[in-house]
Amino acid sequence: MNLEFFVDPNRCIGCQSCVAACSECDTHRGTSMIHLQYVDRPISVQTVPVVCMHCDSPTCAEVCPADAIKRTGDGVVQTARKPRCIACNNCVLACPFGVPKMQSDFSLMMKCDMCYDRTSVGLKPMCASVCPSGALYFGTREEIERLRPKSQALNTFKFGRQTITTKVNMMVPKDESVQNVDVLSAMEESAVGLGDPFENV
Amino acid sequence: MAKLPRSDDALASAWGPHLNRMEGARADSGAEPDKLVPTHCCFCGQQCGINLKVKDNLVIGFEPRYDFPFNKGMLCPKGVKRYLQGGHPDRLTTALRRDPSADAGFSPMPYGEAVNRVAAEIERVQKTCGPHAFGVLSGASLTTEKAYLMGKFARVCLKTKHIDYNGRLCMVSAGAANKKAFGIDRSANPWDDILEAEVVLIAGSNTAECSPITTNYVWQARENGGKLIVVDPRITPIARTADLFLPVKPGRDVALFNGILHLMIENDWLDHAFIEQHTAGFDAVAEHVQQWTPKRTAEVTGIAEKSIRAAAELWGTAKTSFLMHARGIEHHSHGVENCLSAINLVLASGRIGRPCCAYGTVVGQGNGQGGREHGQKCDQLPGWRDISNPAHREYVAGVWGVKPEELPEAGVDCYEMMRRIDAGEIKGLLSICFNPKVSLPDNAFVTRALEKLEFFAVIDFFLSETAQHADIVLPGSLHEEDEGVVAQVEGRVIKINKAVDPPGDAKQDWRVIQDIARALGRPHGFTFDSPRAIFDELRVASKGGVADYSGITYEKIDAQNGVFWPCPSDDHPGTPRLFEPGSWNPVAKGAGPFYFPDGKARFNVAAYRPPAEDVDDEYPVILTTGRVVSQFLSGTQTRRIGPLVDQYPEPRVEIHPRLAQKYGIADGETVTVESRRGTITLPAQVVTTIRPDTVFIPYHWPGRKAANQLTIAAQDPVSKIPEYKVCAVRLTRGAAR
Numbered sequence: 001m002n003l004e005f006f007v008d009p010n011r012c013i014g015c016q017s018c019v020a021a022c023s024e025c026d027t028h029r030g031t032s033m034i035h036l037q038y039v040d041r042p043i044s045v046q047t048v049p050v051v052c053m054h055c056d057s058p059t060c061a062e063v064c065p066a067d068a069i070k071r072t073g074d075g076v077v078q079t080a081r082k083p084r085c086i087a088c089n090n091c092v093l094a095c096p097f098g099v100p101k102m103q104s105d106f107s108l109m110m111k112c113d114m115c116y117d118r119t120s121v122g123l124k125p126m127c128a129s130v131c132p133s134g135a136l137y138f139g140t141r142e143e144i145e146r147l148r149p150k151s152q153a154l155n156t157f158k159f160g161r162q163t164i165t166t167k168v169n170m171m172v173p174k175d176e177s178v179q180n181v182d183v184l185s186a187m188e189e190s191a192v193g194l195g196d197p198f199e200n201v
Numbered sequence: 202m203a204k205l206p207r208s209d210d211a212l213a214s215a216w217g218p219h220l221n222r223m224e225g226a227r228a229d230s231g232a233e234p235d236k237l238v239p240t241h242c243c244f245c246g247q248q249c250g251i252n253l254k255v256k257d258n259l260v261i262g263f264e265p266r267y268d269f270p271f272n273k274g275m276l277c278p279k280g281v282k283r284y285l286q287g288g289h290p291d292r293l294t295t296a297l298r299r300d301p302s303a304d305a306g307f308s309p310m311p312y313g314e315a316v317n318r319v320a321a322e323i324e325r326v327q328k329t330c331g332p333h334a335f336g337v338l339s340g341a342s343l344t345t346e347k348a349y350l351m352g353k354f355a356r357v358c359l360k361t362k363h364i365d366y367n368g369r370l371c372m373v374s375a376g377a378a379n380k381k382a383f384g385i386d387r388s389a390n391p392w393d394d395i396l397e398a399e400v401v402l403i404a405g406s407n408t409a410e411c412s413p414i415t416t417n418y419v420w421q422a423r424e425n426g427g428k429l430i431v432v433d434p435r436i437t438p439i440a441r442t443a444d445l446f447l448p449v450k451p452g453r454d455v456a457l458f459n460g461i462l463h464l465m466i467e468n469d470w471l472d473h474a475f476i477e478q479h480t481a482g483f484d485a486v487a488e489h490v491q492q493w494t495p496k497r498t499a500e501v502t503g504i505a506e507k508s509i510r511a512a513a514e515l516w517g518t519a520k521t522s523f524l525m526h527a528r529g530i531e532h533h534s535h536g537v538e539n540c541l542s543a544i545n546l547v548l549a550s551g552r553i554g555r556p557c558c559a560y561g562t563v564v565g566q567g568n569g570q571g572g573r574e575h576g577q578k579c580d581q582l583p584g585w586r587d588i589s590n591p592a593h594r595e596y597v598a599g600v601w602g603v604k605p606e607e608l609p610e611a612g613v614d615c616y617e618m619m620r621r622i623d624a625g626e627i628k629g630l631l632s633i634c635f636n637p638k639v640s641l642p643d644n645a646f647v648t649r650a651l652e653k654l655e656f657f658a659v660i661d662f663f664l665s666e667t668a669q670h671a672d673i674v675l676p677g678s679l680h681e682e683d684e685g686v687v688a689q690v691e692g693r694v695i696k697i698n699k700a701v702d703p704p705g706d707a708k709q710d711w712r713v714i715q716d717i718a719r720a721l722g723r724p725h726g727f728t729f730d731s732p733r734a735i736f737d738e739l740r741v742a743s744k745g746g747v748a749d750y751s752g753i754t755y756e757k758i759d760a761q762n763g764v765f766w767p768c769p770s771d772d773h774p775g776t777p778r779l780f781e782p783g784s785w786n787p788v789a790k791g792a793g794p795f796y797f798p799d800g801k802a803r804f805n806v807a808a809y810r811p812p813a814e815d816v817d818d819e820y821p822v823i824l825t826t827g828r829v830v831s832q833f834l835s836g837t838q839t840r841r842i843g844p845l846v847d848q849y850p851e852p853r854v855e856i857h858p859r860l861a862q863k864y865g866i867a868d869g870e871t872v873t874v875e876s877r878r879g880t881i882t883l884p885a886q887v888v889t890t891i892r893p894d895t896v897f898i899p900y901h902w903p904g905r906k907a908a909n910q911l912t913i914a915a916q917d918p919v920s921k922i923p924e925y926k927v928c929a930v931r932l933t934r935g936a937a938r
Binding site for chain 2: 017023027129130150
């Protein structure tokens with residue numbers, strides 16, 4: 001049975017249950033790896049939970065000068081290896097989702113490892129176990145398709161010209177297509193008049 | 202003598218709240234628990250299943266209880282961190298006596314001596330001033346066994362009529378309305394009936410923060426195509442994506458529901474067959490709501506007319522629905538009418554007693570349901586029997602082995618008890634599971650009343666703000682130190698299991714009560730050796746009543762993951778859904794599904810009355826109060842749990858930018874809120890998610906941060922619930938002068 005992680009910010013109620021439960025995890029007791037923030041509290045109660053998306057080609061690992069960040073065979077990107085991590089913060093700055101946290105007390109980058117101690121033995125991660133709104137869900141693709149007929153699971157994200165595919169899925173409304181709005185592609189080519197700084201990258 | 206023995210600050214430094222955090226074995230990631238105890242959370246009425254990890258008689262953490270069907274492992278942050286209330290530096294482990302000469306204001310004393318002192322004072326007060334000069338306050342976070350024992354203890358051992366409980370601040374408006382409309386007071390449906398409902402109408406429930414697990418049911422209903430209507434003066438997280446948000450002006454719910462019924466009648470969105478066959482009183486209600494035209498409804502409620510029309514159409518034309526409400530419409534001086542006007546919408550639609558045709562009130566306290574069924578209310582005997590009904594008195598007296606005439610008459614509600622203390626009529630008090638100094642409105646009055654007591658005894662596990670007034674404190678038990686049953690939000694009776702032993706001299710509350718009875722020389726009826734023995738007597742005492750538990754056993758609860766009452770016989774599986782067509786109940790005896798002799802539900806005319814204290818030129822802003830997700834009720838437990846305090850450290854005043862601008866208040870700045878009863882100075886949180894004529898303050902804190910310094914002690918004339926949700930205040934920028 002292939003269990004997958006699904007995030008649906010539309011369901012989030014900002015209760016911080018995931019944050020509280022994350023700090024109960026046996027591999028990093030007392031420290032939560034989840035980011036949960038209001039988008040703009042003065043005008044809305046919307047909150048967004050961010051767990052590691054577990055990229056297929058993790059940017060954090062790609063930029064690590066010490067080769068400290070490893071991805072397991074089953075696609076889980078782990079906290080930096082303590083003997084290798086030099087606490088340089090490259091990963092913290094590079095991650096497009098803003099996931100890794102520098103724990104300056106231990107000079108170590110720590111991040112969500114999808115509760116590897118639990119998921120590797122068939123248990124749900126702590127956050128997706130307790131989440132009372134189903135904003136964080138761990139189960140099979142068949143389950144999520146049956147339970148959430150109005151939503152679809154996406155795992156491809158574009159950050160500028162970088163396209164990232166992830167192990168973790170983001171739930172979005174089914175009837176909306178993915179838009180990629182770009183100034184240059186919407187302009188007359190002849191009128192652009194500037195070279196592309198990334199064309200040789 | 203119930204004045205504080207030392208200053209607030211001295212008491213707080215000795216007794217907390219101090220913050221407990223993950224330390225020792227709890228921080229040790231390699232710690233292997235000795236056992237995993239399946240039980241439930243100690244906080245709200247959702248009663249989520251949870252497994253407690255226990256090592257060396259300490260709860261060191263939790264493991265999700267995936268197999269409990271209500272929450273399937275889900276928890277809110279209070280449930281996740283609940284284990285930190287055990288092994289707490291503030292935990293009372295000895296009996297205490299008031300001692301102004303001690304720095305801490307209290308000195309430890311031997312438990313037996315303390316019990317004898319309590320008994321001697323009860324004896325003295327009752328000998329000098331009569332049996333009713335001693336009162337008992339109890340609570341709905343107790344197990345049903347304890348709640349039952351408290352009612353019996355007051356009536357049989359103390360022979361006082363004065364017992365009431367903190368469910369008076371919580372469930373009584375819904376309870377009284379349920380009894381008037383249905384003849385029984387319980388959520389009519391299991392929560393699974395939310396899932397396929399076409400319309401979910403949530404009125405006055407900050408569901409996401411106060412009953413978080415219900416959120417998933419509501420979101421699931423929407424995935425299945427259901428529409429969500431939320432009635433609230435604030436956009437709480439459950440309202441953020443609602444199909445229809447009705448920002449009702451606090452205190453105007455009756456007008457809204459009458460206005461919706463008006464439109465249902467006008468458009469003939471009615472179930473005539475159901476109204477005809479299964480209800481009484483429709484015509485009078487129909488006539489009454491004629492005056493509630495959309496225009497007038499909009500004027501009174503402050504909701505746009507088009508939204509009222511849209512709500513009526515959504516509700517009126519649905520095939521299935523779930524209407525749920527909570528304290529937002531119940532905490533009013535007309536709380537019962539608010540609930541009745543909401544129930545009228547359910548009855549007019551005919552959508553009750555069938556799958557996904559549903560009504561329920563979202564209970565607040567852990568045993569908010571079970572704690573209101575078996576006799577700790579001032580007018581109630583076990584099995585929802587009525588203390589003024591001769592047949593009910595006779596039955597219960599028989600179970601208790603006393604004469605019916607020996608049972609006292611009905612007493613008064615807990616706030617009225619405070620007034621009787623203030624008037625010198627009640628001179629002694631025993632309190633358990635209640636923190637009235639923080640939780641009752643108009644704190645200054647409550648404090649003055651407590652100070653007048655000749656003798657005050659408290660059973661508690663922490664020295665709450667109320668316990669700080671006590672002459673004697675007896676160390677009671679935490680939730681995880683005892684076993685027993687509670688009834689959660691759906692009316693499902695579930696089992697709390699013991700995980701650890703009480704520390705030091707602390708004892709299970711039922712033992713403390715029985716020790717007092719023995720010291721009084723009146724042990725008859727108070728010699729139970731276990732909660733199971735109490736439960737077995739409760740089953741008999743409730744038999745034949747509306748809340749019939751006689752067929753429930755601990756074993757059946759385990760085997761079925763809970764038993765929905767009524768459960769009138771050993772072979773009965775329980776009753777998840779009330780009022781099903783053809784169902785039998787002991788009142789209607791087959792005449793119909795509702796609990797009246799003719800088997801019909803009752804429409805009730807709900808006349809609109811404004812709040813007791815409306816705004817005026819002097820106090821032009823409405824104050825409403827409520828909860829935040831990381832704290833619980835008076836905070837006795839949750840203000841001692843570090844991570845929960847970190848999440849929301851102190852109260853803030855929610856205020857709309859338009860109102861804030863009028864007073865020149867910016868986000869984060871200090872604002873002073875003043876009512877006719879008190880003043881509070883807090884940081885402002887400027888948000889567009891609240892009506893511009895209303896400010897909100899959460900009520901979990903004591904002393905200078907207590908929202909209940911401001912609130913008004915106006916009460917509903919029937920339910921006696923206080924009006925926490927509306928009073929008039931004025932604002933000034935900055936600290937009080």
